[in-house]
Amino acid sequence: MAAEGHGHSPIEQFEIKELLPINIFGVDASLTNSGAYMIVALSLIFGFLYFSTGGRSLVPTRMQSISELLYEFVANTVRENVGNQGMQFFPLVFSLFIFVLVLNLLGMIPIPGITFTVTSHIAITGALAIMVISIVIFYGLYKHGLGFFKIFVPSGVPLALYPLLIPIEIISFISRPISLSVRLFANMLAGHIALKIFAGFIGVLLGAGAWAILAPLPLALTVALTALEVLVAVLQAYVFAVLTCIYLSDAVHGSH
């Protein structure tokens, strides 16, 4: 009975399960379901992009079109938000976008007892966000030296307001990695919890005698939520990429 209750727990799907214990120099590097999902994502991304562009035909095949569409889409996002100097970050933004996108979507494929969404863990989204902000800070310092810190000084504002505005700018800068990581993490987490709860209702209602007649209601809701979650999965990957571009723009162009 408890095991059954355990199975219905909406947060059970976020459990990290160890598949292969590995320990490198005292660091727990065990292969978990999270790691396995990342390997699957990496293989899928590589496999698709590699084999779809195998022909390199001038008139693209359908699969090649998808690859080119993704390429152009991210390239335009980078170009619009960072400008042409930002194209050196294109591989980074593309990697982030496709990685987050595929991990989000993989989490939407229901496999009983296995389905796992890597991006529903703050450790992952946080690490990605910290990586982005670190690149922004290091590249900004490399490009503009200490002048990079001028991004904290709003232009065209009376001097008297500086003591008020500079701390605000600094706080907003520090909150960027937090908002970047929490946005993705919370979206994935909440969506999957909601899905699990509504899907759970179906089973509960079916097992409740005459109430089973109401079971189609949560089913319909689950279908609708699934569609919404697919949208959220794509949208959040895009949002992550766009925000990365906007932050990189600060590093490339200096003060705003």
Place this chain on the structure above:
Amino acid sequence: MAEKSNTSGAGVVHDVQTSTAPHGEAHGASTFPPFNSETFAPQLVWLALTFTILYVLMSRLLLPRIGEVIDERRERIQRDLDTAERLKSDTDKAIANYEKAFADARANAGSIARETREKLDAKVAERQAAADADNAANIAAAEKSIQQTRTKALASVDEIATDVAGAVVKQLIDADVSASDIRSALSSRTS
């Protein structure tokens, strides 16, 4: 869950221990998984590994591969457009040349026609002038001969009249009248 661990617990005596220990364990396992810091290390290790591989594959292999095709296509289209542009300008040039040649030919034809006309006009005028001069000379000569004939004729008229008058007088009155008398008589009548 605690319920289960209770029932599976060894006995009533160690109830407190058995219930707290599994409860603690259960509590550890049911920590909200994303906040369970024990799992951070393996997640981050594999994230670092997979993302690094992904980034390297993207920047070294996959994106250049896709970009190459797109660039090649763009170049090809640009090249074709350029060729079309060049051919169009060639065509325009050819049309302009043709039109210029046509206009030149028309102008030439006009000038040739004008020259011919002028030449012919001049010739006509020349001939006309020559003919006019001829005619004038002929007319003058004719008029002169008419004048002479007339003068001669007029001179003869007096003589004839005198002769006729003498003859008439002789016939009528059978008298010889001298020619000078008749002449003076006639001239007095006529005057």
